[in-house]
Amino acid sequence: EVQLVESGGGLVQPGGSLRLSCAASGFTFNNYDMGWVRQAPGKGLEWVSTISDTGTSTYYGDFVKGRFIISRDRSKNTLYVQMNSLRVEDTAVYYCARAVSGSRWYFDLWGRGALVTVSS
């Protein structure tokens, strides 16, 4: 089955760190650019980051401001995002998503999401 499964969400204090993982299966992970998109409770979608298929190119939304790092392990078919200096406003469901082949800026396969809650 073609799927993405996120893990690593949870409650963290402001200023803390968290790493999300996304396990890919059912497709050739190494052939696709990948990304993260988040959704605050009751709000719309917000692009977080994208990484190229080779892992050599990374892109971030303006709000990240050097706090998050996207990476991938091509041997484990897994995508990561390391989130540091977390703020209350980072509270959201974080979706892992596969980019459309040939276009890293549209997403055609999504995970179910991981909830990150930043609160004291």
Add this chain to the structure above:
Amino acid sequence: EIVLTQSPATLSLSPGERATVSCRASQTVGSYLAWYQQKPGQAPRLLIYDASYRATGIPARFSGSGSGTDFTLTISSLEPEDFAVYYCQQRNFWLTFGGGTKVEIK
């Protein structure tokens, strides 16, 4: 940043009716616009990309049109499973989403 403004915020329609959702960009995005559907508790689903191309497995009742700054998603005849929130997304300059349009049952 390119801002995408969707209208209306909510659309109240009955099954079988035609739905039209608009997305206006603060500056031109060419044809680099996509539409997603999201149901409660679920991840988004890609419907349309590059303004008018249906994604794999998307029914023909969904269509997209437009270019430049004005785009439209049309659902020709609403099925019960189409009641959801719809988002537009541009990729001409980085990546931004519209605020969403909820299509609800009247």
